Amino acid sequence: MSGFRATGAKVAKDAKGRGKGSGPRPRPEVLTVRAYAPPLEGRRGLLRLDFNENTVGCSPAVLRALRRLGGEAVATYPEYGRLREVLARRLGVGEDEVLPTGGIDEALHVLAQAFVERGDGVVTPAPGFVMYRVYSELAGAELRTVRWGPGAAFPEAGLRRAMRGARLLFVATPNNPTGSVAPRAALGRLARAHPRCLVAIDEAYFEFHGVTALPLLRRHGNVVVLRTFSKAYGLAALRLGCVVARPPVIDALARVRSPYSVNGLAAILAEAALADRGFLRRTVGEARRAVAFLRRELGRRGIRSWPSAANFVLARFGRAGELAEFLRAKGILVRDQSGHPGLEGCVRVGAGTVEQTRRFLGELDAWLACAGFDQRRRRHVQGISRKERKGPPRTPRGWAGAGEVKR
Numbered sequence: 001m002s003g004f005r006a007t008g009a010k011v012a013k014d015a016k017g018r019g020k021g022s023g024p025r026p027r028p029e030v031l032t033v034r035a036y037a038p039p040l041e042g043r044r045g046l047l048r049l050d051f052n053e054n055t056v057g058c059s060p061a062v063l064r065a066l067r068r069l070g071g072e073a074v075a076t077y078p079e080y081g082r083l084r085e086v087l088a089r090r091l092g093v094g095e096d097e098v099l100p101t102g103g104i105d106e107a108l109h110v111l112a113q114a115f116v117e118r119g120d121g122v123v124t125p126a127p128g129f130v131m132y133r134v135y136s137e138l139a140g141a142e143l144r145t146v147r148w149g150p151g152a153a154f155p156e157a158g159l160r161r162a163m164r165g166a167r168l169l170f171v172a173t174p175n176n177p178t179g180s181v182a183p184r185a186a187l188g189r190l191a192r193a194h195p196r197c198l199v200a201i202d203e204a205y206f207e208f209h210g211v212t213a214l215p216l217l218r219r220h221g222n223v224v225v226l227r228t229f230s231k232a233y234g235l236a237a238l239r240l241g242c243v244v245a246r247p248p249v250i251d252a253l254a255r256v257r258s259p260y261s262v263n264g265l266a267a268i269l270a271e272a273a274l275a276d277r278g279f280l281r282r283t284v285g286e287a288r289r290a291v292a293f294l295r296r297e298l299g300r301r302g303i304r305s306w307p308s309a310a311n312f313v314l315a316r317f318g319r320a321g322e323l324a325e326f327l328r329a330k331g332i333l334v335r336d337q338s339g340h341p342g343l344e345g346c347v348r349v350g351a352g353t354v355e356q357t358r359r360f361l362g363e364l365d366a367w368l369a370c371a372g373f374d375q376r377r378r379r380h381v382q383g384i385s386r387k388e389r390k391g392p393p394r395t396p397r398g399w400a401g402a403g404e405v406k407r
């Protein structure tokens with residue numbers, strides 16, 4: 001199979017769940033899935049440049065609304081009518097075309113549960129978001145990964161081939177961890193070429209990019225768009241996101257999602273978050289300035305980074321694990337991506353505010369100085385060849401391997 005790799009979940013030896021021991025046994029997929037345990041403990045009070053959250057917090061209007069909530073709001077099962085109404089209005093779709101979910105994570109889970117049977121193909125570009133792999137494996141799918149092209153170009157042709165007979169395509173735009181984007185026209189062509197395959201477009205970082213695939217919903221019944229309040233809106237702890245799709249798809253997902261999975265407080269507070277457009281504008285403006293500043297400053301230090309349409313930057317620092325440890329000791333969190341094929345030596349750095357970026361750069365300089373490298377030796381240690389120094393990768397080697405990223 002050229003162009004993509006099939007990495008289907010290994011099936012446990014005891015496929016029927018019998019054998020060793022006499023206790024209850026989970027499904028084989030549950031036993032064999034490569035579980036994902038994000039390093040989420042002990043992060044409060046540190047500079048969180050590691051999970052692409054809002055590093056400033058959330059809108060003060062949300063906090064005010066939270067303080068106003070009384071016991072009844074907490075004691076009552078959630079109501080979603082008003083939430084669907086405000087989401088539909090904001091997104092310009094019908095109320096029967098929106099399903100609130102516990103973040104995009106839950107949306108990915110119910111998509112795989114509702115549309116993928118054991119052995120079905122699920123396609124995704126790599127490197128990409130780790131949970132696509134986790135939920136595909138749990139559904140017993142055959143995961144087919146297609147590498148992003150040279151210079152992080154969207155691999156439309158490879159995806160089109162890989163989608164033959166597949167049930168689901170997951171694409172994040174902007175993508176995590178590269179920050180690269182998938183052109184809407186290409187997504188539309190993929191949806192048209194494979195009408196039986198669901199095209200799930202993950203817009204977790206939409207607010208920073210400003211381009212959406214929502215118009216494709218009118219033309220293609222197999223397009224699904226995913227949004228979250230975890231990033232630009234700064235509501236990651238509330239766990240709120242939504243699926244936007246045609247009513248038959250929404251109906252199928254609603255059957256799988258548990259009836260009260262979105263907590264009632266999130267459902268109420270979302271309205272305050274959506275209403276504070278000023279907060280969103282300031283967040284996005286600051287993140288864009290921080291991304292540009294960070295890339296410029298990294299370049300001045302001879303460190304290669306990739307163009308990003310999101311609120312983070314992926315860059316090749318060389319000894320990535322060592323840098324992440326050094327920064328943690330200084331109270332700054334970043335994500336080492338070097339465990340993934342093609343991302344050796346890479347770290348993803350959240351671009352919160354310009355001020356926070358300055359603090360990161362100060363500690364980066366301390367690390368570089370501490371290591372005692374002059375510019376030429378530093379490049380050598382980073383493993384960046386003379387040819388590569390000029391900028392983002394121009395050959396597929398830049399994304400070699402079917403990597404995946406953790407959040």
Ligand SMILES: Cc1ncc(COP(=O)(O)O)c(C=O)c1O
Pocket residue numbers: 051052102103104105106129172175176202204227228229230236240241407
């Ligand atoms: C591309 C992408 N999709 C989805 C998510 C998860 O978002 P949520 O908090 O809404 O579950 C993330 C979080 O890092 C992400 O990077």
